[in-house]
Amino acid sequence: MKHTHYIRQSYLFCKYRNHVLGIEKYLTGKNVLEVGPNKGALFAQYYPQAKKYTLLEPNRHFEKYYIKLQKKHPNLHYKIGGFEAFSTDETFDTIVMMAVISHIKLDSQSIFARIDSLLNKGGFLIVETNNTKRNLEVFALCDRNYEKIEAKASYSGIMKWLKIDYRNVLIYRKA
Ligand SMILES: C[S@@+](CC[C@H](N)C(=O)[O-])C[C@H]1O[C@@H](n2cnc3c(N)ncnc32)[C@H](O)[C@@H]1O
Secondary structure, three states: OOOOOOHHHOHHHHHHHHHHHOOHHHOOOOEEEEEOOOOOOOOHHHHHHOOEEEEEEOOHHHHHHHHHHHHHOOOEEEEEOOHHHOOOOOOEEEEEEOOOHHHOOOOHHHHHHHHHHHEEEEEEEEEEOOOOOOOOHHHHHHHHHOEEEEEEEOOOHHHHHOOOOOOEEEEEEOO
């Protein structure tokens, strides 16, 4: 799989997005699974606060970044593979799925069922909406089955003003 430069994982952009999103409280002290983390840079500043933070990413190109991050963060784990075939004995307090739902090659019902089976009761799902029409039903299923506790634009300030990206970040709680 080829890797191209991806601005959302650049240092300044990650700082900016974290400032906009303010999701620290959903990661601190939690067993976290992040699906499709790219280089793993977006929420790296919160790795020390998490109890355990696992990255699930199919693109092996990013492994070298995870190995580097692990030297700094012993609680960081990773698995190279897609969400479709992910199997584990673990369940998670928080699942992070930023800009990844549209990439998953399963129907929406199966995606939601897999999320639900991995998420602990009282756990949080942090999910970014799509900029494509693929797998949109996942968000409707989350609305029907979970409590939506936050919804905010993925970007504020100049990024919102430039109208580059209209996605939202939704935070759900499983009862
Ligand atoms: C648009 S990027 C988003 C990256 C990062 N989450 C962010 O918001 O900056 C999509 C990410 O999902 C990964 N991905 C693609 N298909 C996937 C799948 N089936 N399961 C898990 N991750 C996948 C890609 O390799 C990439 O890292």
